[in-house]
Amino acid sequence: MFACGASWYAVPADASSEVVTFPELTRVPGAPAHVLGVFAHRGEVIPVIDLSILTGGAAEDSRRAVLLRVEKGAFALTASRVAGVSTVSGGTEPLESVGVKLHLRGPAQAASQDVAVVEPIGLFDFLSQGG
């Protein structure tokens, strides 16, 4: 689980491969603000996404990110704090029926925090369609 902006998020352990510190990013022309840019990681180009901007908050000021890998590719979510691996309990329904929060589930709790559980494949598809 990790914090981004004012919120805590959890990602399934089987989709989160590592926590990375990324270098200066290269902006992608025409990309929305929540796509902060890309960096090269072990010969692969990784897009960095700011969940705080994506959910309507302020930009995250962090050079750390949680790297997620799904079948279609990899992406990284910025993180101001990383709290390791925890058991998540609580709701598993989408937080909203449309938009990015369709791919965030809860309300859930982990390590005494309210967390939203990221659904990696759905979020990837949402982002790749320009969301």
Next chain:
Amino acid sequence: MAVDAVSGLLLCRAGPHRLAFLAGQVASVGGEGAAGFAPARLAYGLPQAPGKVLHGQDAAAVGVDSLEVNQEQWPLLPTPALISRHAGGSLVGFVATGDGLWPVLRLHEFWAFLEGARAHA
């Protein structure tokens, strides 16, 4: 992971941002006296500034702040699927130089994207 190689690039700047084009897709480079070019700065939400215009084989014309011709051969890193639709689908891939990553763009598709963005601005 299969990686193609690319050589003959125009390494360009739009404000502080890097972007590259395949030299084979650029027929000529001129000043901004030419009409009908689309500024690359538009893709970054930046105001227009003086620079050069890359002209394609057809009507495509993209304005950039500055450019340099690079003849080195670079591995072309694939475009991540998550961003392949950005910039009108014009991303060919990325090259990694000492300055960082450069997005390599198809000139005609990028110009068409900029024209569309300008129409909606």
